[in-house]
Amino acid sequence: xxxxxxxxxxxxxxxxxxxxxxxxxxxxxxxxxxxxxxxxxxxxxxxxxxxxxxxxxxxxxxxxxxxxxxxxxxxxxxxxxxxxxxxxxxxxxxxxxxxxxxxxxxxxxxxxxxxxxxxxxxxxxxxxxxxxxxxxxxxxxxxxxxxxxxxxxxxxxxxxxxxxxxxxxxxxxxxxxxxxxxxxx
Numbered sequence: 001x002x003x004x005x006x007x008x009x010x011x012x013x014x015x016x017x018x019x020x021x022x023x024x025x026x027x028x029x030x031x032x033x034x035x036x037x038x039x040x041x042x043x044x045x046x047x048x049x050x051x052x053x054x055x056x057x058x059x060x061x062x063x064x065x066x067x068x069x070x071x072x073x074x075x076x077x078x079x080x081x082x083x084x085x086x087x088x089x090x091x092x093x094x095x096x097x098x099x100x101x102x103x104x105x106x107x108x109x110x111x112x113x114x115x116x117x118x119x120x121x122x123x124x125x126x127x128x129x130x131x132x133x134x135x136x137x138x139x140x141x142x143x144x145x146x147x148x149x150x151x152x153x154x155x156x157x158x159x160x161x162x163x164x165x166x167x168x169x170x171x172x173x174x175x176x177x178x179x180x181x182x183x184x185x
Contacts (some may be wrong), residue, residue: 001054001056001057001079001080001081001082001085001088002054002055002056002057002069002085002087002096002172003056003057003059003061003075003079003081003085003086004026004027004029004056004057004059004078004087004089004110004168005022005026005061005068005072005086005087005088005089005117006022006023006024006026006027006049006058006059006060006089006090007021007022007023007061007065007066007068007088007089007090007091007113007114008020008021008022008023008060008065008090008168009064009146010064010183011165012064014146016148016149017145017146017147017148018144018145018146018147018149019020019065019091019133019145019146020076020092020163021089021090021111021131021133021157022060022088022089022090022091022131024052024161025089025129025131025161025164025165025168026058026059026060026089027060027141027164028161028162028165029058029168030047030049030058031143032165033049033051033056034049035047035048035049035056035058036058037059038057040062042071042074042078043061043062043063043070043071043074044059044060044061044062044063044077045059045060045062045073046058046060046075048061049171051169052172052173054076054128054172056080056172057075057079057094059071059072059075060147062078064160065112065113066112066113066116067116068113068114068116068117069115069117069118069119069120069121070116070120072086072088072117072120072121072146073117073121076121080119083121084125084126084127085127086121086126086127087119087126087127087128087129087168087171088126088128088129089128089129089131089168090111090113090114090128090129090130090131091130091131091132091133091145091147092109092111092112092130092131092132092133092153093133093134093135093136093141093144093152094109094132094135095130095131095132095133095134096131096132096134096156097133097134097149097153097156097157097160098132098153098156098159098160099131099132099155099160100129100130100131100132100160100163100164100167100184100185101129101130101132101185102127102128102129102130102171102180102184102185103127103128103130103177103181103182104125104126104127104128104177105124106124106128107124109130112185114128120149127171128178129167129168131160131161131164131171132154132160133145133149133157134140137175143144163184165178166184167183167184170183
């Protein structure tokens with residue numbers, strides 16, 4: 001089984017905000033694979049599908065971003081998912097809008113949702129797709145990440161979202177991290 005997790009904040013006030021980039025990518029992936037995230041358990045919205053004969057669980061934690069590990073850890077334990085079978089999609093202020101970066105391990109890079117997952121799992125070794133949202137002036141960070149993409153940024157984000165979905169699909173088909181990095185980074 002593979003586990004695809006998109007990070008974001010729950011509630012309509014956060015819909016389509018930069019910080020909900022992970023949710024938006026996972027929603028697009030789910031839509032493309034006729035998967036409804038209509039099951040609610042273990043502090044998450046979930047749906048499952050089969051891709052190339054392999055079960056794929058698609059998850060959006062409902063714990064809010066900074067406590068994402070509170071949902072991800074128990075889900076992985078319940079379904080006996082190993083860290084190498086986990087892929088997490090999240091926003092990244094250190095990347096320009098329109099870019100994605102894939103990596104298979106590493107620190108949180110200051111991202112509280114990833115930090116929470118690392119703390120819950122006790123490992124740094126799981127795949128992430130970081131989707132760029134650009135970086136505002138330091139004093140404006142909270143308002144920026146909780147704001148929506150402007151009209152110039154939205155087409156760039158939509159392209160990055162499409163690339164992130166393709167990267168998820170390639171990962172599920174067994175592409176190595178180096179192959180994914182060469183193709184998408």
